[in-house]
Amino acid sequence: MSHDGDCFLVPGPTRMNQKCLDAMATPVITARGTEFRDIMAELNSGLRYAFNLSPSSDKRGNNTWAGDDDYVVVVVSGSGTAGMEMVVANRFRRNDRVLVPTNGKFGERVAEMCDRYCNLKHMRYEWGRAFDLYEMEMELEKGIYEAVLICHNETSAGITQDAEAIAEMCQRHDVAFILDGITSIGGMPVHPEKWNAEALVVGAQKCTAGPSGIAAIAINQSFIERVKKIRGQDDNNALFYLDLIPALKKGDDEQTPWTPAINLAMGWSEALKVLRHEGLESRWNKATKMANGVRNLFLDCGFELLADEQQRSDSVTAIMYPGGVDDKWRSRLKDVYHTQVIGGQDHLKGKMFRVGSMGETTLVEMIEGCNRMLQCFRDFDVDLPQVDVESYFQ
Numbered sequence: 001m002s003h004d005g006d007c008f009l010v011p012g013p014t015r016m017n018q019k020c021l022d023a024m025a026t027p028v029i030t031a032r033g034t035e036f037r038d039i040m041a042e043l044n045s046g047l048r049y050a051f052n053l054s055p056s057s058d059k060r061g062n063n064t065w066a067g068d069d070d071y072v073v074v075v076v077s078g079s080g081t082a083g084m085e086m087v088v089a090n091r092f093r094r095n096d097r098v099l100v101p102t103n104g105k106f107g108e109r110v111a112e113m114c115d116r117y118c119n120l121k122h123m124r125y126e127w128g129r130a131f132d133l134y135e136m137e138m139e140l141e142k143g144i145y146e147a148v149l150i151c152h153n154e155t156s157a158g159i160t161q162d163a164e165a166i167a168e169m170c171q172r173h174d175v176a177f178i179l180d181g182i183t184s185i186g187g188m189p190v191h192p193e194k195w196n197a198e199a200l201v202v203g204a205q206k207c208t209a210g211p212s213g214i215a216a217i218a219i220n221q222s223f224i225e226r227v228k229k230i231r232g233q234d235d236n237n238a239l240f241y242l243d244l245i246p247a248l249k250k251g252d253d254e255q256t257p258w259t260p261a262i263n264l265a266m267g268w269s270e271a272l273k274v275l276r277h278e279g280l281e282s283r284w285n286k287a288t289k290m291a292n293g294v295r296n297l298f299l300d301c302g303f304e305l306l307a308d309e310q311q312r313s314d315s316v317t318a319i320m321y322p323g324g325v326d327d328k329w330r331s332r333l334k335d336v337y338h339t340q341v342i343g344g345q346d347h348l349k350g351k352m353f354r355v356g357s358m359g360e361t362t363l364v365e366m367i368e369g370c371n372r373m374l375q376c377f378r379d380f381d382v383d384l385p386q387v388d389v390e391s392y393f394q
């Protein structure tokens with residue numbers, strides 16, 4: 001098998017399949033009628049699957065947002081950041097102390113958000129370096145924190161945090177654990193219940209291959225109880241559009257408080273059906289296989305990877321440019337080889353590129369894309385060994 005046409009290997013937004021695109025082209029329906037509630041029922045059920053929660057019915061009127069566990073899912077009309085803001089702004093009061101370790105741009109964004117809504121302790125690590133769990137432990141020993149928030153899969157640096165260990169630490173210290181799972185949910189193992197995570201956030205356009213501009217949160221009962229308890233207290237945060245209380249009132253009726261992103265919900269629901277059909281574990285395994293291939297291939301070709309070895313992400317690989325190469329390489333890759341990857345952010349702009357291995361990307365497309373990337377490096381006079389790219393993806 002070969003891959004013709006463009007290679008789109010960006011760590012989100014990822015390519016949407018035809019069913020998802022067709023669903024979004026459905027002529028308008030009302031936001032309050034049974035047709036939309038049917039779509040929300042399917043979307044809720046698909047989301048529970050993607051979040052690795054217990055199953056729910058996909059038929060309207062059957063509490064589709066809930067299952068046998070402690071969690072409900074709430075769809076947010078807005079990108080992943082809106083989902084994250086909904087979690088942070090509702091869950092904390094201005095004086096609640098939260099611990100946010102970071103090792104990249106999106107973690108730093110979580111920290112910045114927390115700085116607006118609560119009392120932040122930011123443990124800042126270099127981009128791509130694993131958190132120092134001992135240091136975190138020492139901080140939690142102080143017994144002053146309400147929660148730990150992490151960006152689970154740090155897309156800017158290609159590193160996945162050791163969520164299991166952090167979850168265990170949070171349970172031991174009796175603090176809430178909250179995850180930005182925007183590029184992990186649907187793409188790598190996430191275990192909300194086992195980790196006792198109070199809240200997790202996913203963005204449609206990443207590992208679930210849905211449209212940009214819609215997100216969802218999964219929250220447990222202790223999160224909900226806390227939100228209700230602090231509401232009305234002097235130091236809670238100002239909220240309107242992202243207020244969780246009206247969303248919770250509407251949720252078991254497959255409704256939303258404001259006009260939902262109707263056509264995006266239609267598209268996402270279709271994308272989630274494909275995920276369910278493919279199987280969550282098989283999607284995770286495919287990402288592992290692709291990321292492993294990319295990592296080993298580029299390492300063998302003499303490139304350096306940004307992230308610490310033990311925690312390299314399966315949904316995005318951050319690769320440093322060799323000396324003398326910058327983002328002109330990416331422009332050529334796009335213009336001449338019809339292949340897109342993404343560049344570095346902030347201080348790493350022009351110094352690296354990132355390859356996404358998420359969503360519905362196929363191995364065949366990844367192999368072709370890698371061949372084109374290597375060829376494009378040769379165009380820049382980078383001396384590379386002769387390698388059999390395909391063999392890295394067996």
Ligand SMILES: Cc1ncc(COP(=O)(O)O)c(C=O)c1O
Nearest residue numbers: 079080081106153155182183203
């Ligand atoms: C880990 C992570 N968190 C948050 C975001 C921001 O999400 P959005 O752009 O959907 O608001 C991104 C986007 O790339 C991300 O990768």
